[in-house]
Amino acid sequence: MAKIPLSQEDLEAHLEEQLGFLELSAASFDNGFEGEAKRLAGPIRILVHDTKNSHSLLRQLNKKGVKFLDSTFDFNPADIIGHGGLVCISSGPAGSKYVAMLDDLPPPAIKWVDFETWWNMPVLVDNKRRQLTRQKIILTAANQDGGAHIDPKLDEIYFDLAKKNSLGWVEQTKQGVKQIEGADRAAIRQIAHELLKTLKEGYSKKPKHDAGIIIGGIRLTTAPPDTNKPVAKKREIGRNERCPCGSGKKFKHCHGRISA
Secondary structure (H helix, E strand, O other), X not given: OOOOOOOHHHHHHHHHHHHHHHHHHHHHHHOOOOOHHHHHHHHHHHHHOOOOOOOOHHHHOOOOOOOEEEOOOOOOOXXXXXXXXXXXXXXXXXXXXXEOOOOOOOHHHXXXXXXXXXXXXXXXXXXXXXXXXXHHHHHHHHHOEOOOOEOOOOOHHHHHHHHHOOXXXXXXXXXXXXXXXXXXXXXXXXHHHHHHHHHOOOOOOOOOOOOOEEOOOOOEEEOOOOXXXXXXXXXXXXXXXXXXXXXOOEHHHOHHHHHO
């Protein structure tokens, strides 16, 4: 059966619709339904992912040549723990969890890059030194983990991130060491935010966190790879040390100020 080509106006309408889907799902996520992260992956895939047999919406609109917002913290290869380049940790009375910082970022974390760099650069590095790109996170969430399809088998690196806290950060509580969850979902939320900032002029969004944001230290420690055993000593960050977010500022003037 013949297919009718869509006009530029039709494609622009699809763009507005997909961005609307992103905003609605992002609002649902921010209001507490974090499973919405999987549905965020769907419009992101439609907007940017090209294959041999299909073209992304941005490709059809000739808009993949724009610069994309990159909000990742720089990775330090000398670090022996997992690197959450797209996520931070919120700590409060209800405990600690991975969160998306949205627009609450120090200036050095905001960069503009071409699409291929944005899509394929490592943004998370787990405690086995395995790297995850935005492409890996989004396509696995959409194609395997319920965004658009549920696969009976899940990519191992993504599975360890989502189910086993492979970034390695844990919380020291009165009851012992507790795994911190949600790095996969927080990362997807931040990717959606980056894309909205890229494609919607003037778009901004601050996070809705109950408590201060921390990068490391302050009731947090790291678990040795492949074990849930508590470590002997908490990891503390001195207020005069460089902030681990990569801003170049002292901790007390950066995320130490936020979490104080």
